[in-house]
Amino acid sequence: MADRSQFLRGTLEGCILKIIDRCETYGYEIAEKLQQYGFSEISEGTIYPLLLRLEKNGMIDSVKKESAYGPKRKYYKLTATGKKEIQEFYSIWCEIQSGINLIFEEEKNDEYKNDKKRK
Amino acid sequence: MNIKTIRKENNLLNKELCKENQGIYMDFASYLRVSNLSEFEQEEVLSDILRMFFDWEKEGKKVKDMIGEDYKDFADEIIYAVKPHKTLLQKCKEYLLTMIEALCYMFTIDFLFLYMPKIVKGNFSLTYDFSLDIAVRVLLIFIVLESLFNYTGRNSFHLSDQNIPKSTRFFIGCGIGCFFITIIFSTILRKINILSIDIRYIIILIIIFWAYKGLKLIIAKSRKKL
Numbered sequence: 487m488a489d490r491s492q493f494l495r496g497t498l499e500g501c502i503l504k505i506i507d508r509c510e511t512y513g514y515e516i517a518e519k520l521q522q523y524g525f526s527e528i529s530e531g532t533i534y535p536l537l538l539r540l541e542k543n544g545m546i547d548s549v550k551k552e553s554a555y556g557p558k559r560k561y562y563k564l565t566a567t568g569k570k571e572i573q574e575f576y577s578i579w580c581e582i583q584s585g586i587n588l589i590f591e592e593e594k595n596d597e598y599k600n601d602k603k604r605k
Numbered sequence: 606m607n608i609k610t611i612r613k614e615n616n617l618l619n620k621e622l623c624k625e626n627q628g629i630y631m632d633f634a635s636y637l638r639v640s641n642l643s644e645f646e647q648e649e650v651l652s653d654i655l656r657m658f659f660d661w662e663k664e665g666k667k668v669k670d671m672i673g674e675d676y677k678d679f680a681d682e683i684i685y686a687v688k689p690h691k692t693l694l695q696k697c698k699e700y701l702l703t704m705i706e707a708l709c710y711m712f713t714i715d716f717l718f719l720y721m722p723k724i725v726k727g728n729f730s731l732t733y734d735f736s737l738d739i740a741v742r743v744l745l746i747f748i749v750l751e752s753l754f755n756y757t758g759r760n761s762f763h764l765s766d767q768n769i770p771k772s773t774r775f776f777i778g779c780g781i782g783c784f785f786i787t788i789i790f791s792t793i794l795r796k797i798n799i800l801s802i803d804i805r806y807i808i809i810l811i812i813i814f815w816a817y818k819g820l821k822l823i824i825a826k827s828r829k830k831l
Contacts, residue, residue, distance in 0.1 A: 513653075514660050530657055531672030531679065538650075538686035556659030557618050557652050 490527065498528070499536055500575035503568055506546055510563045513537060537562065545571050609825055611648040618655050626658045629668050629676065632761040636680045639758030641689035650683055677762045700751075707743055709814040712807055720804055731804040737797035749782040 498520075505511065505519050516537075517530040540546045545568035550558040564572075619630050633654055637647045661671055672679045712733075720731055 513657070529671045530660070531668075534653065534657065535679075535682040535686040538683060542686065542688060553656075555663070556621070557614065557656050559656060560653060 494525070494528075497579070498525075498533070499540060500572065500579065501525075502533060502536060502540065503545060503564065503572050503575065506562050507564045507569065507572060510561050512559050512561050516562075540568070543567075607825065608644050608648055611645075611652060615648060615651050615655055618659075622655075622658055623662060626662060626668060630654065630658060632676060633680060635758045635761035636677065637684070639755050640680075640684050641691045642684060642687055643689065643691070646687055646689060650687070680762075703751075704743070704747060707747055709811065711739070711743060713811050713814070716804075716807060716811055720807075724804075732801045733804050733807045734798050735800040735802065736795055737799055738793070738795040740799060750779060753778050753782070 501520065501523075502516055505516050511519075513530050513534060517528055517533055520528045520533070537546070541548055541562070544565055546562045547565055548560045548562050550560055553559040619627055622630060630651075634647075634651055637650060640647070642650065657671070658668065661668060668676075715733070720733070723731060
């Protein structure tokens, strides 16, 4: 059976980078946005280690800002390396997507042709 | 912001969380303290965890629903993401500094209770006898405390499931361990003297140590004011 989490692994970082690219944002908001896009199983807890890794690898920068309650909130913004990474991620994603589409469409076409021959 | 300020802030804010989340936060703190993360990284991560807990609590969400039931796994993921690289040299340096600090505390206690009364009475020609018993005691107390600290830290999530509070178990263990070690070794090794130093050198060492401690405290306070 296809495991959604396996699919997401590896692609989630690219999605997070794209969300941060749009505007400076924080972990909780990123998780909410991902949920709005249909990644319902993603929580802030899931993305926190990814944000740490992205920051460690120099793709995002963070700045702490005062919050109405609790400790200061960490806001993330994209670095030049992060911008480059998004472009690479998207081009790889497009290649994979078109490859998968070709396989599945060809399969569909073959089935259609076989059905026609039988008739 | 320095480490002590962040730590103080984290400890204060932790008290504003609900009891259940306070417990989970403490487990995370204990686990991270024995990891390879630097002190600064530990406090940064703990501050982020606090931030998340506050948001989830406000939304009425449970921690286990947000990070799953396996807290240890989540903590490991965080440590892996930060990629700490503490070298063997750094670890040795940390242990050595702790040992030196422990020795200075011991010199202070010995001086205050054993030598100070004699000096007050006018006896200035004293020598500080550093026997094998003292050296072994310091080393073993250090090993026992370090092992217990590591054990409770590494098993913090598992130990919290049991009934006796972790801090109580920790202190009971330390107490029993130190008591037996002290009794066994002090009687056997007391007579073997490693070093005899003029008490004035010990006094100078104690003064330097406490002056350094005081200076560190003043600098930390002045930084906080800035």
